[in-house]
Ligand SMILES: Nc1ncnc2c1ncn2[C@@H]1O[C@H](COP(=O)(O)OP(=O)(O)OP(=O)(O)O)[C@@H](O)[C@H]1O
């Protein structure tokens with residue numbers, strides 16, 4: 574490799590306002606390929622807003638975001654899975670009446686949809702591809718230990734399991750950057766421990782970057798290579814988990830907000 578590696582995600586001076594509220598105020602950071610970056614901060618700090626900017630749900634007032642060197646504000650909103658972004662939502666965004674497998678297949682279709690017309694002309698090719706997609710989806714469900722419930726309706730599952738289905742769906746689109754918004758919500762202590770391994774395994778096997786928003790400090794600090802801390806829309810600290818945990822501004826932000834960190 575020559576010269577400095579282009580970061581997989583490069584957020585530069587991003588500002589987002591909602592009326593009088595400044596949700597993000599000049600936020601900059603970058604994430605290298607293959608890194609797990611934790612994004613933390615008290616409630617209302619701007620974490621989900623940043624995810625929504627990267628996924629083009631919100632429009633930034635100013636600043637730029639590059640994925641693999643390409644400015645994403647230039648690409649159409651429906652094209653985000655094609656620039657390699659996959660995400661889960663804080664409050665879930667699944668098709669509740671569909672099965673676990675169908676929800677994952679929808680994610681895989683988002684990746685392959687561009688070739689639909691040409692594939693329709695080659696029916697056999699399409700059938701083969703359907704089978705391949707199904708096999709891939711089942712392999713993913715196995716990896717996330719969801720294969721036993723592949724046929725179950727999503728709405729009937731516990732919240733923590735639905736979060737895992739959403740993760741499987743995001744992965745089925747083969748993202749190069751996976752963004753997880755509070756993936757450990759609804760998980761018990763043992764499940765959180767298991768989830769740490771899941772996150773590491775996903776990164777190690779696919780060599781993708783992961784941006785992880787979590788209030789569960791123990792999880793963030795044990796899986797992240799780098800942690801970015803937001804408070805009131807501003808980046809107040811960035812560094813290794815150890816650096817960030819001993820940073821006085823970070824301690825103040827959490828104690829001052831009365832926010833409860835889960836220190837399991
Ligand atoms: N669509 C919107 N309209 C108006 N204000 C918004 C909107 N989305 C976010 N905000 C505001 O922007 C700020 C940042 O919110 P955001 O949801 O990004 O915080 P967060 O860090 O994800 O918090 P939490 O940990 O509670 O999920 C808050 O003041 C919030 O009220």
Ligand SMILES: [Mg+2]
Nearest residue numbers: 620621622663
């Ligand atoms: Mg949020």
